[in-house]
Amino acid sequence: MAKKDTAQAPLTAAVLHILLALSTGERHGYGIMKQVEADSQGKVKMGPGTLYGSIGRMMEAGLIRESDKRVDPELDDGRRIYYKLTGAGKAALAAELKRFRGVVAVAEGRLAYGQ
Numbered sequence: 487m488a489k490k491d492t493a494q495a496p497l498t499a500a501v502l503h504i505l506l507a508l509s510t511g512e513r514h515g516y517g518i519m520k521q522v523e524a525d526s527q528g529k530v531k532m533g534p535g536t537l538y539g540s541i542g543r544m545m546e547a548g549l550i551r552e553s554d555k556r557v558d559p560e561l562d563d564g565r566r567i568y569y570k571l572t573g574a575g576k577a578a579l580a581a582e583l584k585r586f587r588g589v590v591a592v593a594e595g596r597l598a599y600g601q
Contacts, residue, residue, distance in 0.1 A: 497582045500540045503530055505549065505571065505579040512553045514566040515541070541569065549575035
């Protein structure tokens, strides 16, 4: 399946949250879920179905990939798979944040003028 130009398409909320969670470093699935919850101040709780379904689609689209990172099995579960952003994932996140800034600017302008 060909990779889509995801840097131009609006992202789903789940994908946006996962990209944000991975923007500061590699994480395994549970780590992503906990980071999403922390980033959203507890407002977003991502379950395994949403997380791993989104991860599969994001890998297919080239936004993230499995990392070569493996931890010491005595310190962590050696079966955990870590994920990291790709260049396309960073570009998609940047494009989405730019899109949001534009929406906020329009909204603030309308509120300021009572429109």
